[in-house]
Amino acid sequence: MLRIVVFFLLCIGCLPHGQTADDNDMERVAVYPNPEDDWLFGFHGAISDSVHGTAAWFDSFFATQEVDGSKPQTSARIRLGWEPRARDLDVFTQKFRLRVRLPNLAKKVDLIFSDEVEDDKKENQVDQGRDISNDNEDTFTAAIRLINVDKLTEFVDTRIGISGGDIFTKARVKYTTSFSDVHQFEFQPSIYYYLDDGFGQRLFTEYDYNFAPKKQYRMNYSMTFSERFAGHRWRNGYSYLHQLDRFRATALSVVVNGEDNGDRGFVVHNYALSFRYRVNAYRKWLYFELEPFIEWPEEYDYKTTPGIAFRVEGYFTRE
Numbered sequence: 368m369l370r371i372v373v374f375f376l377l378c379i380g381c382l383p384h385g386q387t388a389d390d391n392d393m394e395r396v397a398v399y400p401n402p403e404d405d406w407l408f409g410f411h412g413a414i415s416d417s418v419h420g421t422a423a424w425f426d427s428f429f430a431t432q433e434v435d436g437s438k439p440q441t442s443a444r445i446r447l448g449w450e451p452r453a454r455d456l457d458v459f460t461q462k463f464r465l466r467v468r469l470p471n472l473a474k475k476v477d478l479i480f481s482d483e484v485e486d487d488k489k490e491n492q493v494d495q496g497r498d499i500s501n502d503n504e505d506t507f508t509a510a511i512r513l514i515n516v517d518k519l520t521e522f523v524d525t526r527i528g529i530s531g532g533d534i535f536t537k538a539r540v541k542y543t544t545s546f547s548d549v550h551q552f553e554f555q556p557s558i559y560y561y562l563d564d565g566f567g568q569r570l571f572t573e574y575d576y577n578f579a580p581k582k583q584y585r586m587n588y589s590m591t592f593s594e595r596f597a598g599h600r601w602r603n604g605y606s607y608l609h610q611l612d613r614f615r616a617t618a619l620s621v622v623v624n625g626e627d628n629g630d631r632g633f634v635v636h637n638y639a640l641s642f643r644y645r646v647n648a649y650r651k652w653l654y655f656e657l658e659p660f661i662e663w664p665e666e667y668d669y670k671t672t673p674g675i676a677f678r679v680e681g682y683f684t685r686e
Contacts, residue, residue: 449677452672466480478509521543522541540556548577566593568591568670581611584606606618616644617645652682
C-alpha cells in the first residue's frame with residue numbers, strides 16, 4: 368500500500384511547475400517516447416481492445432445487409448480507491464461504468480453496465496465524490512437504454528435491465544435551461560419499476576453559477592420515493608469548483624443526506640465536508656485524486672470522523 372501511495376504522489380507531481388498548459392504540454396504528458404516499452408500503453412490498449420471486441424461480437428447478432436458499415440463505439444471508466452478514515456482504515460472502493468453503442472441494433476440504443484444506480488453525474492467531473500448514501504446493497508446494473516429525445520435542452524431515455532438481482536424498467540426526462548452564460552438549471556424527474564421492490568420516483572435538480580472563468584458554484588438536491596421504504600430519501604450538495612488549468616481541478620464540497628416522512632421522521636444519515644484535488648497526469652486517459660474529508664455519520668452518533676481518499680481513474684474508449 369505504501370508503494371501505491373508513493374506512486375500516486377509522484378504522478379501528481381510529474382506536471383511541470385510554472386508552465387503554461389498548451390498543446391505541447393498535453394503531448395508531453397500524454398505521449399511516451401517508446402510506447403512498446405511502456406506497460407501502461409499495453410494495459411490501456413488491452414482493455415480498450417477487449418471491450419471493443421466484445422461489443423463488435425455482440426453487435427454482429429443484429430447485422431443486416433442494409434447496415435451502413437458503422438462500427439460499435441465503446442467507452443469505459445474504471446476507478447480504484449483507498450479511503451481510510453478514523454475507526455476504519457480498511458476501506459477500498461471501486462467504480463466502473465461501461466457504455467456500448469451498437470449501430471446494427473439502432474442508432475439510439477446502447478448498453479450500459481455500471482455499479483452506480485443513478486447516472487446524473489457528469490462524466491469526468493471533479494465533484495463526483497464519495498458515495499455517502501449508507502446503501503451497501505449490490506448495485507451492479509446492466510441495462511439496454513433507448514434514447515427517445517436528444518436535444519440541447521431536452522433529453523428523454525428509457526431503459527430495461529437488471530440491478531442488484533432485480534429486473535427493472537425506468538423512464539427519465541432531463542430539462543436543461545441556461546438563463547445566460549452564467550446561470551444554468553437542470554431538472555430531472557424519473558419513474559421506475561422494480562419487479563421485487565415495486566414502483567418508485569426520483570427527482571434531481573441542479574443549479575450551476577459560473578461566476579468567473581473556470582470557477583463555478585454548484586448546488587443540487589435529489590429525492591427518492593419507493594414502495595420498498597416509507598417516506599423518501601434525500602441528498603443535498605454544495606460545491607465550489609475551480610479548474611486550475613487543463614490538467615488540474617479542485618472541488619470544495621459539503622454534502623448532507625438522510626430520510627424524511629418515514630418511520631423515524633426526519634433523520635440525517637451523514638454530514639460530509641471534503642476538498643478534492645484531481646489531476647490528469649502521465650497519460651491523457653489517466654487521472655489521480657487526493658481527497659481529505661471529514662464526516663459526521665449517524666452510525667457513529669455524529670462523531671467527527673476524518674479521513675483521506677487516494678484514487679486512480681482510467682478512461683478507455685474505442686470507435
